[in-house]
Amino acid sequence: MNRVTVVTHPLVQHKLTLMRRKDASSNSFRRLLGELSTLMAYEVTRDMPLQDMPIETPLEAMTGKVIDGKKLVFVSILRAGNGFLDGMLNVVPGARVGHVGLYRDPATLQAVEYYFKMPSGMDARDVVVVDPMLATGNSAAACVDRIKRLDPRSIKFVCLLAAPEGIHRLHKAHPDVPIFTAAIDRELNDHGYILPGLGDAGDRIFGTK
Template sequence: MQNVTVVDHPLVQHKLTIMRDKETSIAGFRVLLREIAHLLCYEVTRDLELEMISIKTPLETIEAPTLKGKKLVFASILRAGNGLLDGMLDLVPAARVAHIGIYRDHETLQPVEYYFKAPADIADRLVIVVDPMLATANSAIAAIERLKQRGANNLRFLCLLAAPEGVQKFNEAHPDVPVFTAAIDSHLNEKGYIVPGLGDAGDRMYGTR
């Protein structure tokens, strides 16, 4: 798959296996999603640019590296995206946050937007869009399009699981946006769910159906 990074770290794969298990509790699923978000955040931010600044340690003054430029924006596709968002904010608490309310019509599988709020200067920041599943990719594509309309021009997409069909469709729509995921599964079923997958991430996180 072009333009896709699969994060195959052993801890990521171990936690993902537990999350796939239908016997994993709601509380356990939430904790694991937050923990795996930490690990995925390391990978999606691996190449952030640094600059040297002068600081005083208890012993002497040194030149030390710090993040360069404006703070990141994490853009969560509601509602399931918040599961990844919380873990990523643990690592980058100063990041700005955008919320994109999109749900998938279960009849047409098309995205329906109901909410959008983002920082005004989003054009000047790296935007990392988060959603646990890249299935049909319709919601992800719509979210990226909405962010681009607001001026975002440096974007990455982070998910927990992806389907080959979704990756292909997303790459065709947004070839300039790299995808980071913990796994690319077999296929989509007739209802647009990733197989073998882990079910509906939002339902498993919040105990809904």
């Protein structure tokens, strides 16, 4: 599990447990996901570079430190990734946003791309890919494959839950991409769902089946 960071902050673990409950409403699930993703954003952005900015306080001039949010791109894997996005943008509102549309073929469990839209100048940007679930890892690996063609400065992957199989698949394809997650669950079932998991994140976010 090299290059995997499990965010064990008590508030993250508390909110994740509440989200796992099968009787949690869509409204509650969305709210908790937004809060949890905001908390995780602090860990993911911990090593972001800073630059000096001259400012004036009410008392005197000084030089402070700021991040250049315009150099950061949050990439949402549609559709469930959008549920993770708002919390991240709460922390870095100046970040750009990209979208990758992928669906999982139910027969093969392989990722099929149907949409791809990124900001310009990706070669000067740091990318954080967001998707609540890292299950088989096929969608994550396909997304990173596509993004790497644009030669960004760096790529990180952030998820709510990860299965060992998904971590292995993503790191086999992209050993240079660090993974941040709130929990590593036991395994996948025959349909590619994480166990014990929390069900289909997209369905629970949007109230669909």
